[in-house]
Every structure is written in structure tokens, then in C-alpha cells.
Amino acid sequence: MKLYVNGIEHDLETPPLESLLTALREELAITSPKAGCNQGGCGACTVIVDGEPRRSCLTPLAAIDGASVTTVEGLGADGALSPIQAAFFDHYATQCGFCVSGFMLAAHTLLEREPGAGRDRIIEGLAGHLCRCTGYVKIVEAVEAAARGDVDLSRDRDRESEFLTEGSQA
Amino acid sequence: MTHSTNVLVPQSPEEAVASFGDGAGITVVAGGTIVMPELSSGRLRPERALVLANAGLDGISAANGAVTIGATTPVLALVGATPEPLSTFAAYVGDYEIRSQATIGGNLCAPPGPESPRGDLQAPLLALGARIRSAGAGGERTEPVEDFLAGGEGRLVLAIEVDEPTSSGASAIGRPHAHNYTIMAVAAAAGADGVRVAVTGAGPRAQRLPSVEQALAGGADATAAAAKATDDVTPADDALASAWYRARMLPRLVEQALSQL
Numbered sequence: 001m002k003l004y005v006n007g008i009e010h011d012l013e014t015p016p017l018e019s020l021l022t023a024l025r026e027e028l029a030i031t032s033p034k035a036g037c038n039q040g041g042c043g044a045c046t047v048i049v050d051g052e053p054r055r056s057c058l059t060p061l062a063a064i065d066g067a068s069v070t071t072v073e074g075l076g077a078d079g080a081l082s083p084i085q086a087a088f089f090d091h092y093a094t095q096c097g098f099c100v101s102g103f104m105l106a107a108h109t110l111l112e113r114e115p116g117a118g119r120d121r122i123i124e125g126l127a128g129h130l131c132r133c134t135g136y137v138k139i140v141e142a143v144e145a146a147a148r149g150d151v152d153l154s155r156d157r158d159r160e161s162e163f164l165t166e167g168s169q170a
Numbered sequence: 171m172t173h174s175t176n177v178l179v180p181q182s183p184e185e186a187v188a189s190f191g192d193g194a195g196i197t198v199v200a201g202g203t204i205v206m207p208e209l210s211s212g213r214l215r216p217e218r219a220l221v222l223a224n225a226g227l228d229g230i231s232a233a234n235g236a237v238t239i240g241a242t243t244p245v246l247a248l249v250g251a252t253p254e255p256l257s258t259f260a261a262y263v264g265d266y267e268i269r270s271q272a273t274i275g276g277n278l279c280a281p282p283g284p285e286s287p288r289g290d291l292q293a294p295l296l297a298l299g300a301r302i303r304s305a306g307a308g309g310e311r312t313e314p315v316e317d318f319l320a321g322g323e324g325r326l327v328l329a330i331e332v333d334e335p336t337s338s339g340a341s342a343i344g345r346p347h348a349h350n351y352t353i354m355a356v357a358a359a360a361g362a363d364g365v366r367v368a369v370t371g372a373g374p375r376a377q378r379l380p381s382v383e384q385a386l387a388g389g390a391d392a393t394a395a396a397a398k399a400t401d402d403v404t405p406a407d408d409a410l411a412s413a414w415y416r417a418r419m420l421p422r423l424v425e426q427a428l429s430q431l
Contacts, residue, residue: 015177016221017177017221019206038210040203041349046267053266053270055203055267055271057206058201060199060209062221062223063179127266128349
């Protein structure tokens, strides 16, 4: 079994009928895809497989031998957030964070399929994702901003993030 | 937990049929949306698993008024590309990711769930008079979807063939969330041999409503024919809805679907 995860080739020892989620978390120690419900109903394990969003908990390894997998770590370039990541930062679309990687990967592929998607299409496209903090308002606002192209990618969010952390400790 | 399972990944339809054999001791994995939780939890420990991802059993083709749909065609691909009311029902399954992963063959073969019925696409396939091509003990055969569903488990679905109806109808009880199984939905299709009507969610599997069909053939209007629906089914009582509610909603849904013909 072979997978390309965020551009890196891996030969896997996880048995072929185990889920992609198990291989990512247990063998490759990539823990951004979350094991929420383990039956496809929460969206937290969603990753991109060959360009399409997939529930990694429902995907047996044997079905995707040789595929390219993108987790949230692979969304942006080195040192630069992707538009959807930057929009989530700007709109405070993250609370506990458990659902966020699934939401961002689904939203990223949604905007690839439907650039400029409106609010109704965004809500329909993300219908399979649960946020137990119920932060849906901010999540949808973030995706709407990314769909409008209303994201300033030149901003240095690393510095802002440090500043905010220092400020809160003072 | 799956270490002892012999995993077969056929690379062609012929290889899939050969690997399936008579189906004894084998679990078929198409989209995986129903079977993977069973495997991951250890509730299901098959001797052999047949993973169909690379078997070339997907695709939609049309010829002479009939549409042939490969067994592993994703539910998402049915939307806008197959005859109504199948297309509308497909758009109503799960969410985007589930629709792009789940297959029509898997939905057709979905056993009733522990808490509610499932297999939403069975109703439009019954309404369209679908023909099912399958392999297994005794070789390949093509049969009406009613016979396939009555035959139980143990066959490998290869393809599903439907004709374009002259008109169709679809109605459903709205879902509170994309992940709820359908409480109840009705499919109707008119063709050369009259109107077929089927319901999903009323019982463990979808079923036709012959009393409604006969009333229509006898000249009854939609309201009068729809009132016959409860002659054909004893609605289920489960976690999604009570039998009381289903019995009152079924004639309404049938009337709605028939009014679209």
C-alpha cells in the first residue's frame, strides 16, 4: 500500500481493510483528521483524496492505493496560510478546533468546485459537518469571505497571533 | 481486527465476478459508507472482503431509451444524469461527501438499519421498473428489482437498467439534518404499462403500492388512489417516526407524488 500524503510518499503497513483515518493517525501520526463518530456522520475526519473531499473513516486503504491525500497541514504553502485558512483566522471561525480541519478541507474543495459560491451553496456544501461548539455563524462567514476573495493574504498572521498571545498573558 | 481477512481488489468486472464466486463468506465493499463502520468496530469480521474500487463497475450509458448504471456509480453521479425520480432521490441522500462516496449498488443492497429503514434509492428503482444484472451462484442473471430485493443477500450487483418514464413524481418528509435517514419518501413513474408507485421508509425495505396503482388504472384521481396506500403497508414504528405519524403522512406523500405526473 502506497499513499502520497501532503506530497510525501509513504509505504504503509496498516492492513488494507483498515480506514484511511487509522493509517493517517496511528501509522503516520497525522492527527488533524479527527476520529469523531467513526461512521461518517460528523465530518471531522474529512481529508482530500485525489482532489475530492472524503470521509477518511469510511475509506478502506485498499480502495485508494497510490492516491494523493491532503490533510489540513498540506493546504497552505510553507509559512503562508491558504485563503480558507486565513479566512477562518480573520473571522474567528475556530472554537475548540475539533471540527475545523474537516470544515476547512470541505470548504476548500467546495470553492474549487464552485468559485464564488453563495451562502446557500456553502451551507448545502458543508451540511455534513458538525460543530459541537455551534460556531456555524462564524464558519459560514469565513467561507463566504473566502468565496468573495475578501481575504488579505499579505497580512502577517503569525505575528498577530504572537501579539495576541502575549497580550492575553499581560 | 481485520488482519485475518483476505482482501481482494479486482481490477476488472470479470475479475470481480470470479473473485465473488458464489458469494459464500464474502463481504462486498463498494463505497464503504455502510460497511466500513461495521468493519472498523469489529462487529463484522469477514473471511474475505471484495473491494470494488478498481473493478471498473462504474459509469452511466444510454442506448435505445434505456439507461444502464454501473453498480459502483457514485450516488452523486446519478444527480442530473439519470431518469427522474431517481435523480431527485439521489440528491436527497446524505451530504456531498457521502453522495460522492456511496454507490447505487450499495444503496440497492442496503439492509434495513438497526434503528430505521435505509436504501432510499430502492423506491425510485421500483417506480422505474428497474432491471438488475447480478452475478453469484448459478451465474449471471437479469431480473426485475422486486425479485432482486425479495431474493435477499448473496448476489454481486453488476449493473442497473432503467427506462426513461413519460412523467414522474417524488415527495418526501423533510429531514432535520443531512445525516438523518429518510423518514418516508414516495416515488411515482408513468410508462407504457401504466403508473408504478413505491415508498421507502414505511417498512424495512422499499415496496410498491399495488392498491394505489390499481386504483389509478381503474380511473381514480390522485386523492382517491392515494387513500389506498395504507391498504398495502403496515407502517414501521421506529426511532425516526411513529407508525401513527407514518400512516397519516403516507397518503399525503402519495397524493403529492401523483399530482406531479
